[in-house]
Amino acid sequence: MSERNLRQEFLKGFFTENPVFVLLLGMCPTLGVTSSAVNGLGMGLATAVVLLGSNVVVALVKNLIPEKVRIPAFIVIIASFVTVIDLTMAAFVPDLHANLGLFIPLIVVNCIILGRAEAFASKNTVASSTVDALSMGLGFSFALTLLGGTREILGAGAIFGLPIPWLVDNPILIFIMPPGAFIALGFLIAAVNTARERVEVAAKRRARARAATQAALVTTPTVKGE
Amino acid sequence: MEYLVILISALLVNNIVLSQFLGICPFLGVSSRLSTAVGMGAAVVFVMTMATIATHLIQNLILVPLGLTFLQTVAFILVIASLVQLVEIVLKKVSPALYQALGVFLPLITTNCAILGVAILVVGRGYTLGQGVVFAIGSSLGFMLALYIFAGIREKLALLDIPKAMKGAPISLVTAGLLALAFGGFAGLV
Numbered sequence: 001m002s003e004r005n006l007r008q009e010f011l012k013g014f015f016t017e018n019p020v021f022v023l024l025l026g027m028c029p030t031l032g033v034t035s036s037a038v039n040g041l042g043m044g045l046a047t048a049v050v051l052l053g054s055n056v057v058v059a060l061v062k063n064l065i066p067e068k069v070r071i072p073a074f075i076v077i078i079a080s081f082v083t084v085i086d087l088t089m090a091a092f093v094p095d096l097h098a099n100l101g102l103f104i105p106l107i108v109v110n111c112i113i114l115g116r117a118e119a120f121a122s123k124n125t126v127a128s129s130t131v132d133a134l135s136m137g138l139g140f141s142f143a144l145t146l147l148g149g150t151r152e153i154l155g156a157g158a159i160f161g162l163p164i165p166w167l168v169d170n171p172i173l174i175f176i177m178p179p180g181a182f183i184a185l186g187f188l189i190a191a192v193n194t195a196r197e198r199v200e201v202a203a204k205r206r207a208r209a210r211a212a213t214q215a216a217l218v219t220t221p222t223v224k225g226e
Numbered sequence: 227m228e229y230l231v232i233l234i235s236a237l238l239v240n241n242i243v244l245s246q247f248l249g250i251c252p253f254l255g256v257s258s259r260l261s262t263a264v265g266m267g268a269a270v271v272f273v274m275t276m277a278t279i280a281t282h283l284i285q286n287l288i289l290v291p292l293g294l295t296f297l298q299t300v301a302f303i304l305v306i307a308s309l310v311q312l313v314e315i316v317l318k319k320v321s322p323a324l325y326q327a328l329g330v331f332l333p334l335i336t337t338n339c340a341i342l343g344v345a346i347l348v349v350g351r352g353y354t355l356g357q358g359v360v361f362a363i364g365s366s367l368g369f370m371l372a373l374y375i376f377a378g379i380r381e382k383l384a385l386l387d388i389p390k391a392m393k394g395a396p397i398s399l400v401t402a403g404l405l406a407l408a409f410g411g412f413a414g415l416v
Contacts, residue, residue, distance in 0.1 A: 024395055027254065028339045032247035072307060079300040087296065105299045105346055109339040111251060178245045179410065182403030190396035 009131050013139030020143035020185075021192040025112045029103045030144060031181040037160050040148025041141060042096045043103060046085050048137025051113050053081040055133035058121040074117045075108070082108045112136060151175045151184050229360045235416050236364030242340055243372040244406040249340030253373055254398060258384075263377035265324055267370030269332065271363065273313055274341050277306050278362035281345040282355050302345050310335045340369055376405060 019025045029047070034040040057077050065073045086104050089097040097104065107113070116136055121129040153159055155175030157168030174180045242248050249270070256266045281302050289295050314332045317325045325332075335341060344365050348358040379401055388397050 024254065025251075027250035028247050031250060072304070075303055075307060076300060079303050083296060083299050086299065102343055102346060102350075106248075106339045106343055108299055108303050109342050174407075177410075178247070179403045179406035181247070182399045182406055186392075186396040186399030186403065189399065190391040193396070194391045 006128075006131055009128065010135045013132075013135030013137070014142055015139075015196070017136075018139045018143055018192070019112045019136055020140060020147075021189050022196075023112075024189075025115060026110045026140060028106065029110065030147065031178075031185060033100050033103050034144055034148035034151055034181060035176045036152045036156070036158075037145055037149040038096070039099050040144035040146075042093070043100055044137070044141025044144040046089065046100070046104065047107055047110060047112070048134070048141055050078065050081045050085055050107050051116060051137040051140075052130065052133040053084075054078045054113055054117055055121040055129040056126055057081075058117045059124060059126045059129035062122045070122065071114075071118070074114060074122075078113050078117070079108045112140060147181075147185055147188060150188065151180060154184070155180055229357070231416050232357055232360050233364040236361050237368040237371065238409070238412040239415050241368045241372055241406075241409050241412075242344070242365045243369055244402070244409045246343070248343040249338050249369055252335075252338055253369075253376065253402070254395070257373055257377040257398075258380055260374065260377045260381060263373045264370070267366075267373050269313065269317075269335060270338065270340065270369050271366040273306075273310060273335050274344055274366040274369075275359060275362045276313075277309055277341050278345055278348055278358050279355065280305050280309060282348060282353075282358050285349045298346070298349070302342055306341050306345070340365070372405070372409075376402065379405070 013019065015022075017023060020027075020030050026047070029043050033043045054074070054077050058074060061073075061077075082105060085107070086097075089100075089104065116132060120132045124132070149159055153164065153167065154172050155177075157164050157166075157171045172180075175184055236242070240246060243250065243253050252266055252270070256262050284301055284305060285295075285298065289298060289301060294301075310332065313335075314325075317332070344362055348361055353361060380398065383397065383401065392400070
């Protein structure tokens with residue numbers, strides 16, 4: 001894979017194929033743990049590590065697994081990495097582990113991870129599967145942090161635990177409660193959709209302009225010749 | 227009485243979809259028509275109850291006596307995956323029409339985090355088998371209720387004139403948020 005492709009492959013997870021905003025995968029942890037930016041980031045990174053581990057292992061053993069039992073095999077690989085992350089987080093970041101609670105073991109049923117194993121890692125090399133996992137994992141972390149940050153600013157008047165003047169005295173409590181998760185994500189997705197559309201329209205216009213100049217350059221000499 | 231409290235709490239107050247955020251994928255994916263919502267809900271009620279019984283027994287008869295509780299995640303997900311496979315095979319034989327409607331979504335029940343989530347919650351809270359079953363039934367009925375109401379709203383939503391940017395997922399999420407707000411009214415019921 002050329003360097004340019006690799007870069008595109010890496011960037012897709014953030015915008016054009018963002019698992020949360022565009023593909024709408026992994027909605028449960030996205031809504032469940034994003035009451036603050038730190039929780040969102042922690043959950044995102046935990047998921048990214050599991051995704052990286054499972055993508056690499058699936059890409060390594062893809063030729064050894066019989067076609068018919070591949071899904072159960074993938075699930076066992078993913079569940080092992082989740083157990084590792086679960087125990088590691090319980091030992092080193094107990095506070096965050098307690099905050100995320102049930103959603104840590106539930107990484108195992110996060111559709112992004114099984115989805116990437118099935119759709120990407122089982123058909124590609126270890127290197128490109130690593131890039132794919134990093135792209136999707138970090139894109140997921142980015143989306144969760146953005147949503148967590150938005151909800152924390154609006155609902156608690158703080159960002160990463162640091163209070164913001166005025167906002168901290170006038171929090172809109174609903175945003176850190178469950179209904180706020182749905183509403184905030186709805187508006188974020190609408191914003192991302194609009195932004196994506198603008199980018200596409202601009203790209204199309206640029207392409208058309210370029211085609212027009214090229215056409216002009218081609219026709220000019222013939223005009224001169226006459 | 228105690229069972230009733232668990233049931234009401236799981237069904238309304240701590241609704242699994244709207245306040246616990248479990249099972250959001252099918253909640254958003256299968257809720258565009260009332261008929262599929264009912265089928266999916268029924269499948270979840272059945273699978274969740276079976277899965278809770280199975281995982282409860284495995285936890286207390288195998289994992290705890292042998293000191294293997296760290297295998298919980300791996301063991302539970304495998305049990306649930308095989309159970310879903312079983313339901314799929316039975317449904318294919320017994321009710322081909324329902325299988326046709328749910329065919330795509332049944333395998334997805336494996337990755338429905340509500341099933342695994344409830345199994346882990348039941349074990350984590352130290353419920354007895356009876357309490358666990360009641361909790362599973364309450365949770366899954368809560369899932370069905372939320373899915374049914376939401377599908378009803380979305381059928382109406384399809385006919386409305388919605389701003390372009392909000393079409394599809396965004397308006398569904400905002401609707402779900404308002405529904406969650408309404409369910410907030412049940413707080414303090416038990």
